[in-house]
Amino acid sequence: MVPLVRTLQRAWPSLPITWIIGKGEAKLLEGLEGVEFIVFDKKSGWAGLRDLRRRLAGRRFDVLLQMQLALRANLLSALIPAERRIGYDRARSKEGHGLFINERIAPGGHHVLDAFGKFCEPLGLMQDRVEWNLPVPQDARTWADEQLPGEQPTLLVSPCSSHALRNWAPARYAAVADHAAAQGWRIALCGGRSQLERDTGDAILAATKSPVIDLIGKDTLKQLLALLERATLVLSPDSGPAHMANAMGTKVLGLFACTDRERCGPYSDLRWSMNHYDEASRKFMGKPASELPWGKRVEFPGVMDLIGVEEVIERFDAFRAQLPPSD
Template sequence: MKPAPQSLCLLRLSALGDASHALALVRTLQQHRPGLPITWIIGKGEARLLEGLEGVEFVVYDKKSGLAGLRALRAQLAGRRFDVLLNLQLALRAGLLSTLVSADRRIGYDRARSKEGHSLFINERIAPGGHHVLDAFLQFLAPLGIAGPPAPWRFPVPQDAHDWAAAQLPGDQPTLLVSPCSSHALRNWRPERYAAVADHAAARGWRVVLCGGRSRIERETTDRILAAMRAPALDLVGKDTLKQLLALLARASLVLTPDAGPTHLADAMGSSVLGLHACTDAERSGPYRDRRWCTNHYAQAAQRFLHKPVNEVRWGRRIEFPGVMDLIEVDEVIGLFEAYAAAADRRGRLPGWQPA
């Protein structure tokens, strides 16, 4: 067994969902190695999401900053050396950035998962295994002598964000929070299908809330959902900050979303997720804690669009083809909604909801 590290650098720039998985790694590392100095090279938006995380130094890199950003990163890391670098990102950009980090041990992915020259930038590999992304991330702790389940990994959220969320969602009415868009357009479900599920929830006495960012596709998708709905819904798209989004997700009874960042943010904040998966595998990229309420048509998509069985598809392959999300029918999603509601009724509460 190699000696315990006295300093550690983690490289994971993006995206929001993977920031959640990396947060679970950090919380687990802190649980087993309290006081270990941790430096995290991270993307700009992800740093805002994790602001307030104790015991971690963030070195922010904006991938849009070009050569100026590279020079700034080099200057921040100049003269520093770490015992361990955990390179959690397979992209070539991340590999090139990792050359700016001086570290004795440079731990990366196993050979089967390596791509984009990842093997050139590491000198140790994790063992194969861990189908879910978060389990794969936790594999990076094994070379440090750490094993076991992840520690709780809620995001730090300031009280003013919780107060704002409580003002938007007052009382104890069960709430379906719909976050309809992924950054990958082909992962998105049809607006009229979201509307049908939202109307069903409203007819059952649920409050329906739409959330999302400020992009054009999110605004247009939301407008189409609202136009197709018969029931009213609260439109918060483009009106929250990242910390306020975390607080909203924490108050939701159930979050309806495709494979996107809010899946994992909601999961981290303790809320249940009705995930829509067809072009990605729910068992790999669905909510880690509980995937009972998720669709998963990944195997069907592999047969239809790749013409091969799912066990022949490379880990992490996205089956992003026009029409792939149409494999998910409205009746299936309503059935999952009803199953969740029934389970919540049996427990006498709605998991994920937090009173003001």
């Protein structure tokens, strides 16, 4: 959503913007200039809704951009007093979305970022430029430089999505890592502090024959942004770090089968990412992806096995081949 914020700020530099945001996302975007964050804890239940209502008491907004479709977000939006309440077109609406808005964006924009960009059109704007400029403090960049010193090309593996069925097998990550190491690349692992991420990292470490820098659970969100920026290439399923890497200007070797690369792949450059979404839809849903609703996930055991090691290595080699020669 940050590119939409940048579009609004370019048109109206003094525009007050309030963003109701989750706890982790607020830490990630801390320091984003010109934006007031109101943090909402999704785990807080009815108490959180009452607290939000109290914090918004006496306020009124000219425009609400209701960019979340989940029922909880739709209910939460009812607490936000706004004259114009702009939401999704009818084809993408779900979970009572239409009950909480009074205007709709026009259809179009298959990629999520393009769909978000259409929210400025009812305001008379066009998102003709996509930029992030995420705030990253210098101490976070210093930390990343210390973890990955020098100029050796680095494959940073972020193996886990919050949706476990989107994750590739550890042995497959290890095979790609060993191939990259054989080409002179440095290998590093990153991830959060969950048990799934620790267990996945341990399984990758056990399966690799090459040295691996293990950074799982060792960074803050700001340090992760800097680490992703420092990498040459990021290997990841459809996950937050994949999109954070893209926002920081780093190319992503993305693994897409449960979700559609064309809808939610690394926006700036899809060339290096796999896309088995249509194959997954045909195999597990019995229909082509074109017949699925926008945003439908094909999350079944075995979906990610449709992505083979050799095709990922081929994309890695193609990426490596187009890099400028090192001195």
